[in-house]
Amino acid sequence: MRPDFRLPLLLVATLLAAACSKPGTIKPPKIKGSEEVARPYKAVDSEATKQRVMVRDTLALAGQRFASGDIDAAEAHVRKALKLDPASADAWTMLGVIETRRGRTTLAGEHYRHAAELAPQRGEVLNNYGAWLCGNGYPAEALVWFDRALAAPGYGSPASALANAGGCALKSGQTERAERDLRRALEMEPANAYALASMAEYQYAQGRFFEARAFAERRLAAAPADASVLQLAARIEERLGDRAAASRYQQRLRAEFPQAALSSTGEGPQ
DSSP, X not given: OOOOEEETTEEEOOOOSOOSSSOOOOOOOOOOOOSSOOOOOOTTOOHHHHHHHHHXXXXXXXXHHHHTTOHHHHHHHHHHHHHHOTTOHHHHHHHHHHHHHXXXXXXXXXXXXXXXXXXXXXXXXXXXXXXXXXXXXXXXXXXXXXXXXXHSTTOSOHHHHHHHHHHHHHHTTOHHHHHHHHHHHHHHOTTOHHHHHHHHHHHHHTTOHHHHHHHHHHHHXXXXXXXXXXXXXXXXXXXXXXXXXXXXXXXXXXXXXXXXXXXXXXXXXX
């Protein structure tokens, strides 16, 4: 699932550990402001307004530090923001992103859940927690949170929640819901990489290999390849009897993701 953390001058792309076949889409908070450009306070601003601006700018600094790879400094800025506003869902979400990067999956989930509890009407926050749940062995519970996200007023990214819900439903064996939600996601966002990969998996599982090929090709055109989609594409071509195409995907897998290629063949490093 593909994450976007936006600052005015900077896009921070982060990973969520694993989810569904490959984790759902987690979107860290969109925070206006940056280290270089911060709105000056005005004498007429209320204390509450000043505090909101300080939290916003502090989280913007956290995002910049995270983007540069200084995870400890990013956390320090987030902690500063939480001292100013302990109920900031964006700050708790950013902590979840940081702990995900560190590999502390359980702690990340606690932060995503806390953010969702603080912002029960913010679809992107609810979607984040659902994605974490689906990626960590709780697909049925995750679907509840995706439904809440889709019902949230003013949620601007329903395709993300639908793609996550479809992939999670597929993982939990709810194939009718999986196809329904994935098709709805692709109607809204035809190049949604996670929805395309999940549809390819769904069609493959149904034995519809030509349809699976079409979705796999669309997925590869929509975003950079990852190991799982290359493995799936190779399996599809093998079932279609196109050994040359399967071999090309396997060659790409070995070249671009050698560790994944070794594990898929049962080999280990020599």
